[in-house]
Amino acid sequence: MRLLTVLRTPMGVVASIILVLVLLTAIVAPLLWNDAAEARNTANLNSGPSAEHPLGTDVLGRDLLLRTLVATRLTVLLALGATGVALGLGILFGAAPVLLGHRAGRLAVSAVNIAVAFPGLLLALVLALILGVGELSAMWAIGIAGAPSFARLCQTLVASVAERDYIAAARLAGKSRFRILLRHVLPNIAEPLIVNATIAAGAALLAFAGLSFLGLGVQSPSYDWGRMMMEGLDRIYLNPIAALAPGVAVVIAGLAFNLMGEALARSLSTPRIPVAWGMRPRRPYPQKAEERGDGEPADHLAGPGHADSSEPAGPAAYPEAVLTLRDLRVSLPGHLGCLTPVRGISLRIAPGEAVGIVGESGSGKSLTALAAAQLVEEPLAVRAATLKFCGADLMLRPQSTRDRSRYQRLLGRSLAVVFQDPMTSFNPTMRIGAQLVEGMRFHDGVERSWAQARAVDRLGAVGIEEPERRAAMYPHEFSGGMRQRAMIAMGLMGDPQLIIADEPTTALDVTVQKQVLELLDEVRSASSVALMLISHDIAVVRQVCDRIAVMYGGRIVEELPADRLAEQAQHPYTRALIAAVPDMNTDLDEPLATIPGRPVDLSQRSAGCPFAPRCPLATQRCHEQDPALIPAGDSGGAHRVACWHPVVDAGRAALAEADRSAGEPASAEGSELS
Amino acid sequence: MTELRIEKLTVRYGRGPSVHTAADEVSLTVPASQTLGLVGESGSGKSTVARAAAGLVSADSGTIKLGGKPLPRRGLRPVQMIFQDPRSSLDPRMSIGESIAECLPSRFSRSARRSEISRLLDMVHLDPTRRGARPPELSGGQLQRVAIARVLAARPAVVVADEITSALDVSVQGAVLNLVRELQTELGLSLLFISHNLAVVRYVASQVAVMRTGRILEAGPADQVFHRPQHSYTRQLLDAVPDTLRSTP
Structure with missing residues (x-):
């Protein structure tokens, strides 16, 4: 079960140990010491700590240590009960849109929105007064007060699952709404609910202690930690431990639930393959220059890919290539050893040349492009015998900040990257024109007015009509093809020597795809920019490229002229x-x-x-x-x-x-x- | 098998000034035991027509009739649908066998269910012993086969396939298309096959309709639409198809 992965983190282990101890105490203590904790000793009223009573005794001479331990059960049970009430009501209201259909569902959503606006603790206090004094009514009060936030959480989670096609498929199978909720929706939202319920149990425990402390919760002769604190408070100056001990118990138990929730949340959101973080430097400069060239990384899965670390092919007429890759490797250090998604790629792109990289998903084609563009981030590590862009050795670690900014300027000016989904590459809250200007001003420090004029000019150059009006629009006002044009325009703001396009047309329709490919081709021939076009579709690549590299299993298996x-x-x-x-x-x-x-x-x-x-x-x-x-x-x-x-x-x-x-x-x- | 007839279907989303007409008086017929290919770009309303045909979206006006009768609103639906992304169309918490079982008609007994699931998995060329596997353990192409098996479990009168290969690698696409064609002829399915890829539609469909901005622009036998297109938009679409890769014999 996935929840058990929590035990692989130190925080998870600590939280689990404390939580298990608290729960064990809750089960065992009342069985062992219930009578002893009730035993009155009139000869020893309100005594301080002693050998016989380590925490002293209360007004009736009962042992405070035993009472604190025995009170664990009631305290924890009531906290869990309140959490259960909150969770149950939350699921009921949260799932209303699925169960009741659109119209009634919208009503439930509005009701929850209003309820969320009330502060929880205040709501609990008011409800406790309305429902009357006593432990059960306090439990309901805290539960009801916690329900709106669970309902909100459920609504969000349910909404994300309800859009899934398997819900539509279940409807076509004629399943009832209730059955769809039980079989498809709840199992798929269970994990975040469990995490939040665990954290909420800690909060409920605290809230309950508060209510009991105010006298609104547990009533005598029952006792929980909150009530014990209230009773101990009268004599806080004579025997402070009488009030502090249950207080400490509240803190420990509350902490156990909270830590557990946090640990669960963390272990569930991290990837399933635990990665040894921090083993390699963040930037892809893994070695000093003199250490390089000895080839093999220390991973056992790399295979004999070094065989093709010979000089890459490419027109020999160009003395200086725009991009030279020799024995490029990208690896992912993990607990099972090193995975190497890219193993020994050698490729050279001459000025003005268009090279296509083709392969199915998982072939390493996109990683190769990202590594060339210096966009690979930890935990992935890049190594290469040579990685040169416009004459600069990108495998050299820049020694000074000046060198570093020189590198960044070079990449910013001379390298343009176009991604598959331009919607995620643009900031949705900024106008297109401003986004084009921003990159340019950052890299070149030019005048704003000049950059703005350039942005409009570039938008026009990629075939966007009325570029001035379009520059003032937001990304969502552009169609998919138009956004891809704007993305290319952004790359053309500088003076690119190379455009790396990673599946630039995969999200587009055939006619728009054709236009974007034609545009890339125009740009290339107009200003002799080199192009690296990555696609899973060999037909697309062949339309534009001079040379094609076919990748399989992280290697180039064939490289040939397109014709x-x-x-x-x-x-x-x-x-x-x-x-x-x-x-x-x-x-x-x-x-x-x-x-x-x-x-x-x-x-x-x-x-x-x-x-x-x-x-x-x-x-x-x-x-x-x-x-x-x-x-x-x-x-x-x-x-x-x-x-x-x-x-x-x-x-x-x-x-x-x-x-x-x-x-x-x-x-x-x-x-x-x- | 049965004929699916869509007449003057109009579907609108939103209200007031932001209303969007996704399907505008669309009329289509999926002939019995034949494949109708529906071609168009994203946003043309293809998927809306698909969902309306399956009864997942309610029409603002127009009729959808199956063999002359309106679509039933409850129980196992006679029009079943295969979706674009198999990772989204199969519940990741259920084994593939359970997902298929969900679509089996209730008349199957417990033991009959087991053998029926095996038969269906075998039919889509998957190893029946993998019935216990969960979706994350399978590749995209395998999952799309499971989705097809689930649809067949329901004994549908008509199957709607909405962009079923566009989330798959080209190397896998061929296998899924072969399967669809094979099952269509073998079982005599009536199929509404939706795609933006003309070459793919040409390969599976005998009838073709071209759609743009919610309207049907052209419809007819595949041969006619592809070789003697009447509408300028159809010609534009055909021009945009990448040239042939293979050497011409």
Whole structure:
């Protein structure tokens, strides 16, 4: 059970121990000492601490230590009872919109909104007076007073679950509202409710002590800690311990509930894989220059990816590339060892070149882009033999603040990043124009009026009509495609050498997608900006890019000029990807080609080629040795492939197709290759 | 199988000045045992039509008739729906077997339920022994298969599939589309298949309707709409489809 993960944190352990002790006392103490705590001793009234009575005795000569211990049960029970009342009423009102439908539900929501406005403790006092003196009425009073905040919490939680499609599916299955609430809604909101109820129990305990102390709660001859404090108060100057001991008990028990709640909240909101935080520096400058180059990180799952740390391909005519990556690795230190989502990427992008990176989710393509843009944050760590952008070595740790700000200026001016969902990249409360201006002023310290004029100019340049009027609008007033244009305009505020676009069209419709891709292409040819386009859709990438790198399992498995993609792709994975996309000429009589099996699981990587388990051509060798990314045949180095059995000619391609349709892996080891 | 006929369906959201007409006098027919592809961009009202057809959204005007009769309002619904994101459409706290069982008609006995769930999982090419698995243990493509099995459990007259492959990787998309086509022909399902991807719709649908800003612009046999589009917007959509990847034979 997920709640038990709380025991993995020190705070959780401490809280659990105290809570268990409190609950044990509540169960055991009355069984053992109930009579002894009631025993009167007229010879020893109101005595101070002594060997026989460590905390002294009360007005009737009863032992205060035993009474404090025995009172634990009533105190805790009443606090839990009040919490139960609050929770029950809260769920009832919170779930009203689901149970009663929209109109009646809205009424319940308004009622809760009004009730939340009253201060809880005041409400409890008033209710206690109305309901009459006594422990049960006090319990109801505190419970009812706590209900509005639970109802509000429930409403929020229920609303977030009610939008889920599985609720719609259950309605289509003809299930009643009550059943949907019990089976689908409550289990999915239970965790936050339990956390909050635990914290609320601590608060209820305190509130109850308060009411009893005022004489509104527990009445004689029953006693709880609050009542004991009231009784001890009369003689606070003679025997302070008589009032303080139950007070300390209230603090300990209240703290136990609160700490437990906090610990639960923390352990439930953190990811399930506990991560060793703080092992690496925040910025990706893990080593000093002279320590670098010895390649292997100390993780055992990295595999032999170093094989392709040779100079990356790319037009040799450009002496200085915009971006050079050599043996780039991104790793996630964890308690099961190091996971390495990106292992040994080497890539070079020349000025004005468009390079596409293609792969399915989990292939490491986005992380590669983020690492290149210096946007990877802890706990992920970036290492590379080379990571150069516009001639600057980004793996060098800047020594002074001046160096650091020089780096930031370089990145801010020369690198533009476009993300998949522009809605989350813009601040919803700021006008578009102001957001464009802000970045520019921060990096370059230019005049505001100049920057504003530039923002309008750039919005016009990305094809936004009436740029002046649009600059004064907020992000939500833009359509998805328009926001993506504005995002590109923001990148063009400086003087970018490279635009990194991470799935820039995935959230867009076909027609808008086409426009955005055309815009990226225009921008590139107009100002010879290099482009790194990341997508899961090989068709999208091919439209825009000169060169395509196909990623699988954190590695580049094939890199080739875009015009060779259709006919000369050699990696079985690349060919399978191409075959899997239906287009307007797909044969309707045949089933679509598929890639059997599942994408790589990072935690279960073997030594061999990552694609081997899904590959129709895989042999023993593929499962044992990871192939290096090496130049393919006749390409002169522009086409590289990492495969033991590349599909080189039409005959072989036909063989691969035949194998795939037969559904069985080729068994014969390709002896001509080994 | 049965025909689903939507006539002059109008659905509005909001009230007063902020009212938004998501579907504006939409008329569509899903012929018995055939697939109608509904194409359009986000915000065109496709999903509203889907939800109205399944009875999840109430219409402001217009009629939806199944085999000539109005849609029933309670019990196991004859129009079932497959959603875009399988991670959202399956309860993460329930095993996939329990999720499927929820849609089984009540006439099944306890033991019959078990074998029926196995049969359905097998039908969508999932290992029946995984019935106890919970959604987080499965991949997106596998979950979409579970969602399809759940819909089939209800013995639907019509199935509405709303962008069922757009949350999946291309490598998985093909497998799900193959399954949909296979089941459609095998079981003779009437299918309303909604997507913004024309190539995908072309692959599964025999009839196609094009929708924009809440209205149907063009409808007809798939072959006709894709090869001799009448409306300029349809032509625009067709132009935006990326070129073919494979070498032409």
